[in-house]
Amino acid sequence: MNGKTSLVAAGAAIVRRNKRYVVWFYLLNLAFAHFGASSFSDAAHGILDHSLYADKLLHGFSLGVFLELLVRPEFGTLPSATHPAMLFAVVFLLASLLFMPGVLLGYASDHGLPRDEFFRACGRNVWPFVRLSLFFTVFAGSMAGILFAGLNALVSAADKTSNERLPFFTQLIGSVFILLVLTIIRMWFDVAQTDVVLRDQPAVRKSIVAGFRKTRRKFGRLLGSYLVIAIVAMAVLVTGILLWYAIAPSSSVLGAFIIGQATMLLLLATRFWQRATAVACYAREITEPVADEGRSIPGFAAPPVS
Amino acid sequence: MVVGLRVGVCLLAALAVPVVAQTDGAAGVAIPATTSAINSATSLSQRVVAYDMDAKYNAKTHSLDATETLTYHNLTGQALDTLPFHLYLNGFQPTSTWIREGKRWNSYGPDLGTWDPKSYGAEEIKSFEVVGQGDFTSQLQFIHPDDENKDDHTVVQVHLSKPIPADGYVQFKIKFRDQFPEALARTGWNHDFVLGGQWFPKVGVWWHGAWNCHQFHFDTEFFADFGVYDVKLTVPQYEVVGASGIEVGSVNNPDGTKTVTYHGDDIHDFAWTASPHYLIYNDTFQGSMGPVKLRFLMQSAHWGQAERHARIIKETMEHFDRWYGPYPYKTLTIVDPEPGSAAGGMEYPTFITGDTRWFIPKGLLWPEDALEHEFGHQYWYGMVATNEFEDAWMDEGVNQYTQIKILDSIFGASTSLVNMWGLTAGQVDQARTGYEGVADLDPLAKNGWQYADSNSYGGITYFKTALSLLTLEGVIGEDTMRRAMHTYFMRYRFTHPSKEDFLKTIEDVSGQDLRWYFSQAVYGTQVLDYEVMKITSVPVDWYKENLNEKKGETEYVSNVWVRRKGEFVIPIDVEVKFDNGDRVREHWDGQDRWVRYAYQKKARVESVEVDPDHKIYLDRNNFNNSRIAEPNGQPAGKLTNYWTCISQFFAQFLAWWLV
Numbered sequence: 032m033n034g035k036t037s038l039v040a041a042g043a044a045i046v047r048r049n050k051r052y053v054v055w056f057y058l059l060n061l062a063f064a065h066f067g068a069s070s071f072s073d074a075a076h077g078i079l080d081h082s083l084y085a086d087k088l089l090h091g092f093s094l095g096v097f098l099e100l101l102v103r104p105e106f107g108t109l110p111s112a113t114h115p116a117m118l119f120a121v122v123f124l125l126a127s128l129l130f131m132p133g134v135l136l137g138y139a140s141d142h143g144l145p146r147d148e149f150f151r152a153c154g155r156n157v158w159p160f161v162r163l164s165l166f167f168t169v170f171a172g173s174m175a176g177i178l179f180a181g182l183n184a185l186v187s188a189a190d191k192t193s194n195e196r197l198p199f200f201t202q203l204i205g206s207v208f209i210l211l212v213l214t215i216i217r218m219w220f221d222v223a224q225t226d227v228v229l230r231d232q233p234a235v236r237k238s239i240v241a242g243f244r245k246t247r248r249k250f251g252r253l254l255g256s257y258l259v260i261a262i263v264a265m266a267v268l269v270t271g272i273l274l275w276y277a278i279a280p281s282s283s284v285l286g287a288f289i290i291g292q293a294t295m296l297l298l299l300a301t302r303f304w305q306r307a308t309a310v311a312c313y314a315r316e317i318t319e320p321v322a323d324e325g326r327s328i329p330g331f332a333a334p335p336v337s
Numbered sequence: 338m339v340v341g342l343r344v345g346v347c348l349l350a351a352l353a354v355p356v357v358a359q360t361d362g363a364a365g366v367a368i369p370a371t372t373s374a375i376n377s378a379t380s381l382s383q384r385v386v387a388y389d390m391d392a393k394y395n396a397k398t399h400s401l402d403a404t405e406t407l408t409y410h411n412l413t414g415q416a417l418d419t420l421p422f423h424l425y426l427n428g429f430q431p432t433s434t435w436i437r438e439g440k441r442w443n444s445y446g447p448d449l450g451t452w453d454p455k456s457y458g459a460e461e462i463k464s465f466e467v468v469g470q471g472d473f474t475s476q477l478q479f480i481h482p483d484d485e486n487k488d489d490h491t492v493v494q495v496h497l498s499k500p501i502p503a504d505g506y507v508q509f510k511i512k513f514r515d516q517f518p519e520a521l522a523r524t525g526w527n528h529d530f531v532l533g534g535q536w537f538p539k540v541g542v543w544w545h546g547a548w549n550c551h552q553f554h555f556d557t558e559f560f561a562d563f564g565v566y567d568v569k570l571t572v573p574q575y576e577v578v579g580a581s582g583i584e585v586g587s588v589n590n591p592d593g594t595k596t597v598t599y600h601g602d603d604i605h606d607f608a609w610t611a612s613p614h615y616l617i618y619n620d621t622f623q624g625s626m627g628p629v630k631l632r633f634l635m636q637s638a639h640w641g642q643a644e645r646h647a648r649i650i651k652e653t654m655e656h657f658d659r660w661y662g663p664y665p666y667k668t669l670t671i672v673d674p675e676p677g678s679a680a681g682g683m684e685y686p687t688f689i690t691g692d693t694r695w696f697i698p699k700g701l702l703w704p705e706d707a708l709e710h711e712f713g714h715q716y717w718y719g720m721v722a723t724n725e726f727e728d729a730w731m732d733e734g735v736n737q738y739t740q741i742k743i744l745d746s747i748f749g750a751s752t753s754l755v756n757m758w759g760l761t762a763g764q765v766d767q768a769r770t771g772y773e774g775v776a777d778l779d780p781l782a783k784n785g786w787q788y789a790d791s792n793s794y795g796g797i798t799y800f801k802t803a804l805s806l807l808t809l810e811g812v813i814g815e816d817t818m819r820r821a822m823h824t825y826f827m828r829y830r831f832t833h834p835s836k837e838d839f840l841k842t843i844e845d846v847s848g849q850d851l852r853w854y855f856s857q858a859v860y861g862t863q864v865l866d867y868e869v870m871k872i873t874s875v876p877v878d879w880y881k882e883n884l885n886e887k888k889g890e891t892e893y894v895s896n897v898w899v900r901r902k903g904e905f906v907i908p909i910d911v912e913v914k915f916d917n918g919d920r921v922r923e924h925w926d927g928q929d930r931w932v933r934y935a936y937q938k939k940a941r942v943e944s945v946e947v948d949p950d951h952k953i954y955l956d957r958n959n960f961n962n963s964r965i966a967e968p969n970g971q972p973a974g975k976l977t978n979y980w981t982c983i984s985q986f987f988a989q990f991l992a993w994w995l996v
Contacts, residue, residue, distance in 0.1 A: 067988075068981045082962075083944060085969070085973070089972040092761065093766065095765070096959075102770070116984040119988065120987050124996060127996040221897070281759060299388070302993050310938070
């Protein structure tokens with residue numbers, strides 16, 4: 032690997048070389064969302080399919096008609112639509128947890144990872160990944176709780192002034208700061224996950240420590256990469272919404288579907304890009320000798336940059 | 338009182354030199370016949386009261402000390418020895434009926450569970466003198482005409498030692514102290530902003546042969562007699578002040594305060610506001626009775642919306658002037674209150690509060706919605722002064738109806754509430770959404786504090802009323818309805834009409850007996866819901882083997898079933914559309930529970946629609962008003978697509994952070 036190549040570019044190259052992972056995860060994401068939306072879909076079809084009134088939802092989008100639909104008793108309660116969606120979101124989360132070790136191993140590999148190796152990595156690392164996620168949830172959740180409590184206090188103080196904009200911007204800036212902190216924690220645990228998979232060792236706490244050290248050592252570059260990719264993700268989302276609004280005719284279900292799904296696919300790809308960046312960073316760490324931890328991992332080949 | 342006599346009394350009062358008082362104690366007093374605050378040479382109302390108040394506001398403690406001289410003209414036709422007074426600010430105490438109802442309903446409003454005692458409100462009478470009869474302070478009694486809550490102190494009663502004879506005058510000199518609440522609803526302070534609403538002891542209304550002076554309830558509003566107001570407000574010099582009526586003077590005092598004097602004619606309440614942060618935007622509306630000075634008190638963060646405020650106010654005034662009648666006052670003060678102060682969207686005579694935020698985009702017509710609505714109350718409450726306690730639908734609902742008419746006229750029916758990013762919503766959509774969930778809970782004709790809950794109060798008084806009047810338009814015609822509203826306004830302005838006055842006016846103007854409609858829409862809780870049940874089209878030669886159906890050649894027997902699902906009976910039109918483009922209109926009186934129409938044509942039925950002209954706004958379910966023979970999955974597909982994307986995003990978001 033060319034150590035002078037930026038992490039962002041290195042991560043992008045890895046994702047490009049392993050497109051199938053993004054595609055498979057996207058298909059899982061779409062399939063589970065489709066299952067989650069089925070009760071909503073059934074209820075909507077039951078009320079709208081035979082009604083001329085539904086035309087106000089097809090040509091343009093009447094919020095009033097949509098709200099009328101939601102309050103119809105035969106549509107069911109809102110939880111009957113949201114709960115399946117949430118359930119299948121959790122299923123996607125579990126699927127991600129299960130298959131991510133294989134993805135990370137594939138990203139670290141300089142050749143197309145055979146299917147059996149992929150699944151072996153997945154199976155071997157299920158429990159470490161579950162524990163890592165629990166550690167992350169506890170740590171990041173506690174940190175977010177403390178920070179949000181502080182932010183709420185600040186917003187309350189701002190609310191006591193006569194400056195109407197102050198609470199809003201306090202909330203905005205504070206939220207961005209909290210997101211930044213959470214991104215750093217996520218980055219640290221991404222490196223720790225990479226460490227678990229590539230060192231093939233079940234001691235999660237050691238990987239957390241290793242992840243912390245490696246993240247600290249490459250902090251600036253890694254954080255910069257994560258932020259750049261996060262900005263790209265936001266740009267993807269905003270562009271997708273704008274295209275949906277500007278290009279797809281309001282009555283074109285297919286057009287909106289294509290734009291919406293392209294946006295979802297690219298959005299998912301940005302997260303994989305971040306992970307690939309973490310893998311590239313990890314690889315450089317172990318191939319660039321440093322004073323205190325200049326050892327390599329047996330059997331591990333640093334991913335090349337094409 | 339009949340209309341002719343009422344008008345005669347008004348003219349007499351206007352033309353005559355002020356009438357001399359007729360009671361012993363109030364010799365020489367009268368209700369002034371001033372007209373300086375109105376674009377009219379004569380007074381417009383039967384003036385019952387004259388309030389002369391001198392109030393000093395302490396901005397640090399949000400309290401106010403004042404003297405009030407109230408002159409009351411006994412036009413009840415009988416001697417009076419008892420008079421009730423409202424002390425509304427006492428509603429903002431933890432044992433009041435206002436708070437108890439708020440806690441009971443718990444459906445919206447402030448978090449009363451964490452109410453800081455420093456935020457309570459209070460209105461204390463320090464002394465109460467009846468001129469010529471002495472001091473009655475110790476004889477004042479709190480009364481509770483609406484419930485058994487002895488801890489409610491929002492109505493106080495005085496029993497006079499000498500009755501006021503019919504057509505006599507009495508004068509009260511009252512010293513009182515207000516503690517404004519931190520604004521929970523309509524009145525109070527927030528930061529250094531204050532809105533002084535319902536802030537002085539106000540006498541009840543003699544109406545239909547009895548005193549009408551209700552306690553302050555969580556949802557209900559107010560009721561008072563017309564008269565003249567002269568008010569001196571002393572506030573710190575740094576305050577920018579606005580109030581009902583016209584400003585007639587402002588003097589700086591040596592102690593760092595200033596005294597601003599206001600005068601109002603033919604109004605029945607007086608409100609004021611002060612804040613050091615207001616920026617003033619002035620404009621003028623040229624009404625049919627003369628110019629109206631518009632004074633906007635804007636928050637600095639909203640200064641960029643001042644012209645937007647002015648535009649909607651002037652367009653609204655123009656519509657009211659043209660459709661319903663003239664605005665006779667010389668001023669209108671539009672207050673942009675402190676955001677989050679719970680003082681937004683409120684009406685007082687010649688004084689309204691809007692509601693906006695700094696980030697509101699142009700396509701979100703929230704400010705326009707509030708401003709139009711509150712200005713509308715200058716007509717339906719301000720001049721046509723119905724009893725807001727007992728007939729809330731007559732001010733809120735009638736006003737909501739005219740709001741829909743006017744905002745739809747200005748912005749378009751489907752975009753008069755939201756029109757941005759491809760999303761649209763109209764005023765009717767808002768009304769239907771509010772109405773549908775509570776359609777059968779309460780009738781319009783009900784005391785405001787006796788509704789099932791706040792949702793029902795809002796959904797019925799505002800929205801069912803508006804939808805009922807829109808539906809009535811479909812029955813009697815839009816032009817007739819507009820003439821009826823105009824007649825109602827001109828006939829009953831500056832009076833206290835009852836619900837029957839309103840309903841009979843509509844019958845008078847339309848020339849129709851509409852009792853069948855009013856008994857259901859106004860006095861009843863029947864739900865209106867028509868449905869296209871079923872469509873069938875069967876080939877006449879269905880029994881033939883190898884039947885080859887060809888469009889335009891094969892003959893079909895088609896049947897269409899229409900059902901009345903609700904109890905509300907109203908005649909309806911039904912339009913049947915065939916796949917060769919033919920359309921057939923049927924008319925059904927709706928008396929039975931269902932009706933079937935049969936056709937034999939060389940065409941299948943393509944669709945059936947109840948109320949094809951979309952005139953029946955009260956129908957609770959618009960989706961079943963039509964049926965198409967071949968299902969069209971596109972609308973639901975579009976929504977499913979949205980929902981799938983949202984679900985995907987949510988799942989990705991979870992996985993982004995947790996894995």
